[in-house]
Amino acid sequence: MDRKDLIRLYLDAETTCEQEQELAASFATTPPADEEEMAVYRMLQAVRPIKLPELPEAADEYDRMVKPVKVRPFYTWGLSLAGVAAAIAAVVLHTGKPDTPGIPATPQNDYTELIQQIAFLSNFNPAEAENLEFKPVGDGFVMTAHFPDGHTASYILTPLDGGESFNLVALNQEKDHP
Amino acid sequence: MDKTLEIELAEIRPKVLATARKFFRASRLDGDPEDVVQEVLLRLWVARRDGVQIRNVEAWAVSTTKNSCISLWRKKGPVRSGVYPEWLSDGRDASSLIEQSEAERMADKALERLPAGTRRLLQLRATGLSLDEIAAITGRTKGGVKTAISVARQELMKTFKTK
Numbered sequence: 001m002d003r004k005d006l007i008r009l010y011l012d013a014e015t016t017c018e019q020e021q022e023l024a025a026s027f028a029t030t031p032p033a034d035e036e037e038m039a040v041y042r043m044l045q046a047v048r049p050i051k052l053p054e055l056p057e058a059a060d061e062y063d064r065m066v067k068p069v070k071v072r073p074f075y076t077w078g079l080s081l082a083g084v085a086a087a088i089a090a091v092v093l094h095t096g097k098p099d100t101p102g103i104p105a106t107p108q109n110d111y112t113e114l115i116q117q118i119a120f121l122s123n124f125n126p127a128e129a130e131n132l133e134f135k136p137v138g139d140g141f142v143m144t145a146h147f148p149d150g151h152t153a154s155y156i157l158t159p160l161d162g163g164e165s166f167n168l169v170a171l172n173q174e175k176d177h178p
Numbered sequence: 179m180d181k182t183l184e185i186e187l188a189e190i191r192p193k194v195l196a197t198a199r200k201f202f203r204a205s206r207l208d209g210d211p212e213d214v215v216q217e218v219l220l221r222l223w224v225a226r227r228d229g230v231q232i233r234n235v236e237a238w239a240v241s242t243t244k245n246s247c248i249s250l251w252r253k254k255g256p257v258r259s260g261v262y263p264e265w266l267s268d269g270r271d272a273s274s275l276i277e278q279s280e281a282e283r284m285a286d287k288a289l290e291r292l293p294a295g296t297r298r299l300l301q302l303r304a305t306g307l308s309l310d311e312i313a314a315i316t317g318r319t320k321g322g323v324k325t326a327i328s329v330a331r332q333e334l335m336k337t338f339k340t341k
Contacts (some may be wrong), residue, residue, distance in 0.1 A: 013328035039338035046285035058248035
């Protein structure tokens with residue numbers, strides 16, 4: 001096949017890859033003879049093969065950026081509650097020590113409130129609740145536990161450290177009216 | 179055309195696209211995940227052409243997609259829509275661009291006037307891919323690829339003839 005035929009096929013995208021290589025190679029031995037051949041020659045020069053750059057080994061970085069959203073399983077609530085109770089206990093023990101100079105004494109009613117919180121939390125076992133209600137409030141939510149004996153208990157949970165842990169404050173405990 | 183490779187490219191495409199889309203969503207990278215898909219599939223084509231042994235194509239493709247996404251993220255961060263992806267460069271550095279002749283600069287400008295998708299088809303063809311392979315990589319039909327290449331070549335002919 002002569003070059004004119006190849007050019008006609010090339011412009012109609014009818015050539016094979018091998019024929020296109022043959023066409024390009026022909027210009028190395030025989031210069032373009034006319035305007036059409038010169039235009040094809042320029043086109044072949046202009047459209048260059050793709051050279052792929054090296055890629056980094058970055059699958060771990062991808063996985064960190066596309067981290068799936070974790071749904072906290074129910075048992076972690078128990079751990080969170082235990083953590084909160086432990087934190088409150090630590091505060092009570094710490095503030096129960098003799099006052100150090102310069103630090104004002106904690107009022108007695110604060111102790112009482114903390115002790116009530118601990119007592120309240122110690123009575124709460126999520127596994128015993130018939131159901132739990134969650135109502136969004138701000139960036140946290142109010143959790144209400146309904147127990148088989150008709151009691152309900154409400155708590156405010158606010159996320160800390162981007163949701164890694166929660167601050168839990170007991171609101172109230174009441175008996176459901178029949 | 180290696181029928182096995184064409185099927186392989188088409189089969190792996192959805193998985194690669196899903197992996198790229200996930201990254202674009204999570205990173206809020208502004209761009210087209212399709213660019214990453216075509217790069218990864220082209221890399222698979224090159225690997226097959228060069229006889230590289232790949233035991234698990236899907237695992238290889240997912241890993242390459244992740245690497246490509248991070249590479250894009252490191253280079254661009256959130257990119258503007260319509261930016262021509264860097265992997266489609268022809269490997270020339272800045273100094274070689276300065277040294278290129280006036281004719282070459284004119285030729286580059288003529289190419290740049292083509293739509294990015296069409297320019298990509300011409301480059302894939304110049305890399306040595308068959309129409310079937312280009313269709314499998316770009317997600318177009320073979321007829322669509324052929325027509326687009328033909329129209330682009332006719333258009334470039336007009337430009338180059340007038341110079």
